[in-house]
Structure formats: C-alpha cells, structure tokens
Amino acid sequence: KNLSEVFVIEHELSYKPLENPVEKVLQTGHVYELANHTVLIAKDGTKRVIADSAAPIKDAAGNILGVVLVFRDMTEKMQLLEQVQRAQKLESIGLLAGGIAHDFNNILEGVFGYIGLASAYVSDSTVSEMLANALKSIQRAKGLTGQLLTFAKGGQPIKKIQSIVPLLNDTVQFAISGTKIKARFDFDENLYNAEFDYNQISQVVENIVINAVQAMPMGGTITVGACNVSFAPTQHPLLEGDYIKVTIADEGVGIPKEILNRIFDPFFSTKSMGHGLGLSTSYSIIARHQGTIEVESEPGKGSSFYIYLPATKEKVVEPTKPEIKKVLKGGRVLVLDDEAMMRDIMIKFLENLGFDALAVEDGKEAIDVFLKEKEAGKPFSALIFDMTIKGGMGGNEAIVEIRKFDPDVPAFVMSGYHDDPVLANPEQYGFNGGLCKPFTIEELEAMLAKYF
Incomplete structure (x- = not known):
C-alpha cells in the first residue's frame, strides 16, 4: 500500500490534511519535522496526537535510498500538560476572585442587614414587598459570590464518608424538573463510598446537568452512571488508587473541538447570559477533592463528562447530635x-x-x-x-x-x-x-x- 493510505495525518484544530513527511523528505532531501498539533488517524478512526520526524537514508554518494520515519504518541502527555496549565490558570485567577468575593460579601452584609432591619419598621405593604424583593436579589448575589469563593479557595470541602448515589438521584432530578429532559441512571451494585462535601459535589453535578439540559432544547435523555475504577502508577494523571467514576452524558449539540479545551477556563462562556463560572468552579471543587473532570464531545452527537473522586471502602458513619448547653437569655x-x-x-x-x-x-x-x-x-x-x-x-x-x-x-x-x-x-x-x-x-x- 501507498504510505499515504496507512499514515493519515491532519491538523488537530483545523482538521486540514497535512503533507506527508516522507514525500517532503524525498522532495527536499532534508530532515523534516511535523508542526505542533499533528494528529494521526488510525484505521478505526481513533485520533492520536503525535510528534514525528522524517530523515533521508543516503548512500556514500549522497543519493537517497529511503526515508526513516519516527513518531511518538504524545496524546497522554498533552492531556497531562493541559491539566497542569489549566490548574495554574485557575489558581492565579482564583486569588483575585477570592479577594473580590470576600470584600463583596462584607458589603452585602451591610445592605442585607439594613434592609432586614428596615423591614421590621415598615407597615406599608407595597414598601415591604419592595424590600423583600431587594433581599431576594441580594440572595442571588450571595450565591454568585459563593461560586467565586468556591472557585478561588475551594472552601476547604466539609467532607464526610457517604454514598454518592442519593446525591446523583436528587440533584439530577431537581435540575431537570420542569424540562423536557428524562434521566436514566446506571450505578454499580457494589459502588464504593467516597469522602466528599455534599453541597459542593451537588453544585458540580447541577452545573453539568444544567448545561446538558440547555444543549437539548427539544428534549432528550441524560444518562448518569457511577462505577468503581482503579488506576495503577502512571496509568492516569491521578494518583494510584481506587476511584468512583461518575458519567453524565447527553444527546445534545456537542461542543466544538476548537473550544473544548477552554470550557473549564474561568469566565469563558458561549452563552450570551452566562457568567462563565459554572464549569471552572466545578473543576476547582473536584480538584480540591483530589479528583478530576474529563470531557469528551462530538458536535451533533452530545457530550460526556467524567468525574473522578477518590473512593473508600469505609462504611458510612451516621453523625450524632451534640448536646447544646443552655444558658440565660440576654447578656x-x-x-x-x-x-x-x-x-x-x-x-x-x-x-x-x-x-x-x-x-x-x-x-x-x-x-x-x-x-x-x-x-x-x-x-x-x-x-x-x-x-x-x-x-x-x-x-x-x-x-x-x-x-x-x-x-x-x-x-x-x-x-x-x-x-x-x-x-x-x-x-x-x-x-x-x-x-x-x-x-x-x-x-x-x-x-x-x-x-x-
């Protein structure tokens, strides 16, 4: 077979076919190295990022006898590099976001407090309603600063050992209520427990599900699964050990490849009314649980998000209510x-x-x-x-x-x-x-x- 039939390469971002390096060497007689973002397409359609070079084989007279082609699979290395760069970017912007959100919460407390006190002295129903609506608006602002702070500092998750199944059931059903979306669940029978912050992981799942709902305006099905996985050393960017893998897959419009590596960037959004914090906050939360989020997507076929959380074989311990000391009122x-x-x-x-x-x-x-x-x-x-x-x-x-x-x-x-x-x-x-x-x-x- 002709080499061009078995060695098919294209540019990772533009999808344009690239010149065959062997033919280039035969034409020029010089060593030729492929540019960055070169993808090799396998027989089954799988795409792998490669680094490659081709060099001429010459005889004593300088005539080209053949070409030696060397290429390396760089896919996993590039994925790891992207994760490191993304984490560094989130950390830098997180410092700024955390300081802003903290100061803003102090300002909100003053507004919150004075409006609350004013409400107690108002008898006019119209004014009371206006003040109540103002408090609701501040509650929404509080929620946004909460996302900023979680993104910035991770909030030091309040972890406890628990099953993730109830969280997935409740959060997904809540997020799709009132929509045309159906949910299908598939959980391993012997799924491990995990040590996590219920509210924070619920926020992650809700962010992903809401995006899935918006990607299927005509309706569809979201498939939510959870299974046990284990990684050996160097098998995955995560540390060796046991993990729970949560899968949230939709049948939506998918994510264009040219922006797929940016969806976890803070303040990046393709929605006109979006603030671009949902997925970046989610990434930050999972990172502070010593896990990670990965995504696969194909335009027109949907997206699949994979959440990895460290698993534990310890059983769930029900908390006991502490006794509260009572003292005299006032003081x-x-x-x-x-x-x-x-x-x-x-x-x-x-x-x-x-x-x-x-x-x-x-x-x-x-x-x-x-x-x-x-x-x-x-x-x-x-x-x-x-x-x-x-x-x-x-x-x-x-x-x-x-x-x-x-x-x-x-x-x-x-x-x-x-x-x-x-x-x-x-x-x-x-x-x-x-x-x-x-x-x-x-x-x-x-x-x-x-x-x-």
Missing part, C-alpha cells in the same frame, strides 16, 4: 470586625434581639477589652469575632488567647469566606458555631438561640 456580647459598617449593623442586630453589644476593630483590642471587663465584674456573655482582620489580629488568633482565661464563654465566628475550615469545624478552633456573611438577623438569632 453582653463583644463583637470583633474591622469594617465600621459591620460593627454598626452587628450592634443593631444584637440590640434588636435583646442583647447589649460592644464592638471593636482588632483582635488585640478584643482581648484587652474582654479581660478588662471580666476583671471589673462585667464579663461578656458571648463573643462574635470576624475571622479576617486586615493588618491586625483576626478572630481565630484572638480566641486562642481568650480561651486561656475563659474556656467556657460561648464564642462564634463570622467570615466572608463560606465553607472556610474554621466555619466548617468551629469547635476545633475554639468556637461554638459560626455564620457566613452575608447573613440575616434571623440566622443570627437561630445561632444564639441554641445558647441563650
């Missing part, structure tokens, strides 16, 4: 926050709930005031500390010092970083509970009601 509360607006809104919140409140702006000042009032016989009944203080001591450092003098005073943490490690496990850091900004006066009351 004095010490608030720590470096934002003047937050200090003001917290004082108003607490006074509205029947407490006396004092607010300070630095952790060292909080320690000094706490000890001074304790020695004067006017101890505080509770503490509410912001975790991050710009240019000063934060709440997590201040509580360590205060616990040396009073291990029992109820203390609570608040932060603009949702799902922060301290918020996830406040008891490990000396706190009794916590709230993520922005929060309502009702959420504050519910937290304090457990202790007062």
